[in-house]
Amino acid sequence: MPDWVQMIIRSFLMFLFIVTLLRIVGRKQISQMTYSDFVVGITIGTAAALIAFNVIPNLVNGLLGLTAWVLFLIGLNVLTMKSKWFHDLFRGRETILVRRGKVLEDNLKEVQYTPEELLSQLRRKNIFHLADVEFAVMEANGEVSVMLKSEQTPITPKHLEWAVASQAEPQTVVLDGNIMDEALTGQGLNRQWLQTELDKIGISLANVFIGQVDANGDLFVDLFDDAIEIPKPKTKELLYATLKKCEADLAMFALDTDQPEVKRQYQVSSEVIEEVAQSLRSKLIR
Known part of the structure; x- marks a missing residue:
């Protein structure tokens, strides 16, 4: 068998072997590599390359060596989960x-960080003023986690004591111009609904690259032709504006009338509509 054929076969076998071993070790090694993970990863990659290019001629011995390194990494993972001391080490x-x-400053020197590097890490998290930072910590994998000062924390519905329902993830209903019927059905929708929504914005299905439906039933589309501007639907905004106008009209009618019972009815109706508009505001206003 020619050498180049052997190299291709060995490379393919090593690829399958390494992918299988990494799946056994777990995905965390890719997403959150620490120093020990990095060392083991380089060693495994180097050994795999040496086996694939026949620098290590005995395939069985090479695979046994790779397996030993992976077993070492698995054992290390178990120890670090069981012992805080091993974890820190x-x-x-x-x-x-x-x-x-x-x-x-002393801790910055300990991790060999300059002030510029710290500011760079903060900017990556959209924090441009050091004065806004209450607490920042470098994690074991080198990632910097930041907590803002209370007055700089973005306002959330919880701060305003608004009760909001949990939202499901958006469903992709069009992909590369093709309708995803399963996703449509999962949202309780059908092709006719999709076509109606596309007609509202004047877009043909063939020009839709990606289409998604959110938890509120709104359709978002990205087109193949980026030069086309998609008009934003105004139906919900108009509904909210109509509710607020009705609320204001009823309040004005209450001020204009001298009859106590009619005034009370107008005021009660205005308060009811105000309550409805407030409860729907987050869904109608984008």
């Missing part, structure tokens, strides 16, 4: 960089 531990708004 092999995975590292977090380091506080900012506490109560003050940068800890």
Whole structure:
């Protein structure tokens, strides 16, 4: 068998072997690599390349060596889950960089971070003012986690004591111009509904690259032709405006009348519509 054929076969076998071993180890090694993971990953990759290019001629011995490294990594994972001491030794531990708004210079030197690098990490999280930071910590994998000061924290419905329903993830109903019937059915919709929504914005199905329906039943589309501007539907905004106008009209009628009973009815009706408009505001206003 020619050498180049052997190299291709070995490379393919090593690819399958490495992918299988990594799936056994777990996905965390890819998404959250620490120093020990990095060392083991380089070693496994180097050994796989040496086997594939026949630098290590004995395939069985090479695979046994790779398996031993992976078993070592699995054993290390078990130890770090069982023991805090092992975890800090092999995975590292977090380091506080900012506490109560003050940068800890000694800790910056410990992780070999310059002030510029700290500011760069903050900018990656859309934080451009160091004064906005209450607490920042470098995790064991090198990621910097940040907590903003209370006055800089974005307002959420919880802060305003608004009761909001949980939302399901958007469903992709059109992909590359093709309708995903299963996703449509899962949302309680059909092709006729989809065509009606596309007609509202004057877009043909053939020009839709991606179409998604959110939890509120709104359709978002991305087109093949980026030069086409998609008009934003105004139905919900108009409904909210109509409700607010009815509320204002009823309040005005209550002020204009001198009859106590009629005034009371107008006021009650205005309050009811105000309550309805307030409860639907988050769904009608984007």
